[in-house]
Amino acid sequence: MREISFQTALDEAVAEEMRRDPRVITLGTDFTGNPVKEFGASRVRFTPISEAVLTGMGLGAAGCGVRPIVNWRMVTFSFVAMDQVVNQASKIRYMFGGQADFPVTYRCSTGGGIGLAAQHSQSPYSMWMHLAGLKIVLPSTPADAKGLLKSAIRDNNPVVSFECSRLATLTGPVPDGDHLVPLGVADVKRTGTDVTLVGLAYYVRESLAVADELAREGISVEVVDPRTLVPMDVETLRESVQKTGRLVVVDEAPATCSAASEIAALIVEDRDTFRALKAPVRRVCAMPVPVPYSPPLEQAALPSRLDIKAAVYDVLKESVRGEWRPA
Amino acid sequence: MTLDKPRLVQMLRTMIMIREFDERAIQLRLAGKIYGAVHPYVGQEAVAVGVCTPLAVTDRVTSNHRGHGHCIAKGADIRRMMAELFGRVDGYCKGKGGSMHIADFAVGMLGANGIVGGGLPIACGAALAAQLEGRGAVTVCFFGDGAVAEGEFHESMNIAGLWKLPIVFVCENNQYAANNAIGAQHPRIDIAGHAAPYDMPGVVVDGNDVLAVHAATEEAVARARRGAGPSLLECQTYRWHFHAMRAACPPETRPAEEIARWKAGDPIARLEQEMVARALLSADELRALRQRVTTDLDDAVAFAEASPFPDPKDLMADMFAE
Ligand SMILES: Cc1ncc(C[n+]2csc(CCOP(=O)(O)OP(=O)(O)O)c2C)c(N)n1
Numbered sequence: 001m002r003e004i005s006f007q008t009a010l011d012e013a014v015a016e017e018m019r020r021d022p023r024v025i026t027l028g029t030d031f032t033g034n035p036v037k038e039f040g041a042s043r044v045r046f047t048p049i050s051e052a053v054l055t056g057m058g059l060g061a062a063g064c065g066v067r068p069i070v071n072w073r074m075v076t077f078s079f080v081a082m083d084q085v086v087n088q089a090s091k092i093r094y095m096f097g098g099q100a101d102f103p104v105t106y107r108c109s110t111g112g113g114i115g116l117a118a119q120h121s122q123s124p125y126s127m128w129m130h131l132a133g134l135k136i137v138l139p140s141t142p143a144d145a146k147g148l149l150k151s152a153i154r155d156n157n158p159v160v161s162f163e164c165s166r167l168a169t170l171t172g173p174v175p176d177g178d179h180l181v182p183l184g185v186a187d188v189k190r191t192g193t194d195v196t197l198v199g200l201a202y203y204v205r206e207s208l209a210v211a212d213e214l215a216r217e218g219i220s221v222e223v224v225d226p227r228t229l230v231p232m233d234v235e236t237l238r239e240s241v242q243k244t245g246r247l248v249v250v251d252e253a254p255a256t257c258s259a260a261s262e263i264a265a266l267i268v269e270d271r272d273t274f275r276a277l278k279a280p281v282r283r284v285c286a287m288p289v290p291v292p293y294s295p296p297l298e299q300a301a302l303p304s305r306l307d308i309k310a311a312v313y314d315v316l317k318e319s320v321r322g323e324w325r326p327a
Numbered sequence: 328m329t330l331d332k333p334r335l336v337q338m339l340r341t342m343i344m345i346r347e348f349d350e351r352a353i354q355l356r357l358a359g360k361i362y363g364a365v366h367p368y369v370g371q372e373a374v375a376v377g378v379c380t381p382l383a384v385t386d387r388v389t390s391n392h393r394g395h396g397h398c399i400a401k402g403a404d405i406r407r408m409m410a411e412l413f414g415r416v417d418g419y420c421k422g423k424g425g426s427m428h429i430a431d432f433a434v435g436m437l438g439a440n441g442i443v444g445g446g447l448p449i450a451c452g453a454a455l456a457a458q459l460e461g462r463g464a465v466t467v468c469f470f471g472d473g474a475v476a477e478g479e480f481h482e483s484m485n486i487a488g489l490w491k492l493p494i495v496f497v498c499e500n501n502q503y504a505a506n507n508a509i510g511a512q513h514p515r516i517d518i519a520g521h522a523a524p525y526d527m528p529g530v531v532v533d534g535n536d537v538l539a540v541h542a543a544t545e546e547a548v549a550r551a552r553r554g555a556g557p558s559l560l561e562c563q564t565y566r567w568h569f570h571a572m573r574a575a576c577p578p579e580t581r582p583a584e585e586i587a588r589w590k591a592g593d594p595i596a597r598l599e600q601e602m603v604a605r606a607l608l609s610a611d612e613l614r615a616l617r618q619r620v621t622t623d624l625d626d627a628v629a630f631a632e633a634s635p636f637p638d639p640k641d642l643m644a645d646m647f648a649e
């Protein structure tokens with residue numbers, strides 16, 4: 001185990017996969033470090049600022065035996081490539097009847113909280129979940145970031161890797177060697193019995209911090225990180241809620257049609273999990289506004305630890321069955 | 328490539344097949360035997376055949392909504408194409424794609440595309456793959472005059488010029504994008520003129536002269552193969568029918584005189600006359616060739632009709648690769 005940053009973990013994932021498989025190439029307008037030195041300019045491609053063609057090129061090259069990693073840098077910029085994402089990448093395999101595989105990885109940073117204001121503080125993963133046809137990863141730790149990105153690059157489908165900006169410089173332990181995290185497997189980051197907190201990306205950390213604070217009050221919180229949004233590990237989520245009977249989902253995307261909404265629906269529409277519920281499900285999400293610039297406004301727009309805590313108290317208080325009492 | 332008699336006969340046969348395939352598709356759509364939209368390629372046959380003749384099976388093409396001709400010219404099997412239009416399991420896409428999403432990766436036909444301009448970036452990716460492979464394969468990208476107004480056209484031209492991708496951009500300028508005449512869509516009617524700023528040759532070709540299209544493509548393909556980069560061919564042509572049909576054929580809105588003028592330059596008749604003049608084709612041979620196209624199409628329709636519909640239990644198959 002080494003202690004490295006989230007960003008370093010991602011860089012290592014790309015470098016290791018490029019070393020492992022000569023078909024892996026990477027395209028972007030900029031790269032961290034100097035990957036050209038090791039891999040050469042034909043595999044590390046500095047591109048013009050042309051997200052639509054980059055997105056489609058990654059797809060077209062993938063259909064012809066290459067394994068491209070297209071780095072949009074910020075998810076913001078992917079929006080000018082919407083045709084290639086929505087009409088092409090998410091549909092190409094199915095509409096051609098599975099004739100070819102398209103092993104392309106799209107990478108982008110996501111999220112707010114670092115003062116970049118509306119256009120550069122977006123968390124639109126649910127838009128892409130909605131498409132069907134794209135796999136989506138959203139790691140919360142350096143180890144998961146590395147392991148998931150490596151799996152994404154090895155996957156034979158278009159995968160979008162959402163990489164939370166606020167996590168970039170944070171460090172954590174990462175196993176040595178060829179560390180892989182399979183797509184579609186959630187991780188219980190902390191076990192507990194009273195409430196399940198499902199966090200996404202940065203809000204896994206925040207949920208863990210809240211869980212620590214609440215433990216001192218005798219509240220036992222389980223923190224689950226889906227890690228992959230498509231395919232979603234619904235079994236692990238349901239298992240947790242069947243145990244705790246209470247669910248709070250935390251994310252920095254606004255609640256409307258969000259990943260948090262999807263998780264809530266997956267919980268309540270399952271008969272066994274529904275029966276186990278002791279309180280209404282709660283979403284703690286961003287306010288439905290473009291993320292503002294000024295720090296007090298930005299903080300007001302995004303979920304805080306206090307918001308998470310309040311939601312946990314609420315689901316304990318609002319319990320319709322099995323009233324909760326401090327241990 | 329010398330265009331000897333067998334090759335010219337093959338080109339003529341393919342042009343006739345393309346025309347008759349789409350004439351048949353119109354009839355089948357009117358009869359309710361196939362579904363969705365049909366965009367007939369009739370009148371533009373010289374472009375698909377002139378462009379695809381110099382290509383090897385390892386070369387790749389991307390196509391657009393008016394794609395049946397490109398598919399046939401690249402060597403796809405008309406039986407599996409027809410089965411796709413019929414929505415059957417033996418179609419190229421097992422009935423999941425239909426007319427606007429036909430593809431045959433085995434012959435390097437990387438797909439029709441229902442999005443104007445959508446195929447250009449994908450073609451650049453295929454060209455990038457070929458450049459990395461280093462075996463001299465070339466990608467051809469077919470698109471209409473309408474696509475030239477899309478951002479994807481300009482991004483694709485820019486990066487192809489910058490990276491000297493082995494790609495040939497083939498614009499089929501059929502004078503209209505849906506019902507809008509070309510002059511109403513571009514400030515200057517000079518599609519080939521878009522080549523220069525992206526540092527590639529831009530060539531205007533008589534798109535109803537299959538030999539001229541062939542010659543221009545050969546040069547562009549040779550340039551791409553030797554690593555000298557992309558070219559833009561503007562093939563001037565005309566579609567004989569409506570832009571698109573669903574249950575009925577829409578009324579004609581273009582000037583009758585204009586239609587008559589272009590029909591007088593029928594690309595198939597022109598090749599036939601050329602071959603007759605060079606004593607490469609007799610009337611009997613032509614008759615036999617046309618007869619053969621008809622029986623092949625009958626066979627394709629029979630194949631399609633005999634193929635089962637997909638089972639709804641396979642709805643979710645092919646979403647993701649293992
Ligand atoms: C992005 C996009 N906008 C609009 C359409 C609807 N549409 C389909 S074909 C077409 C005209 C295309 O004209 P052109 O590129 O010249 O090709 P042609 O039909 O003449 O072969 C239009 C507007 C579409 N499919 N995609």
Ligand SMILES: [Mg+2]
Pocket residue numbers: 471472473499500501502503504505
């Ligand atoms: Mg047109």
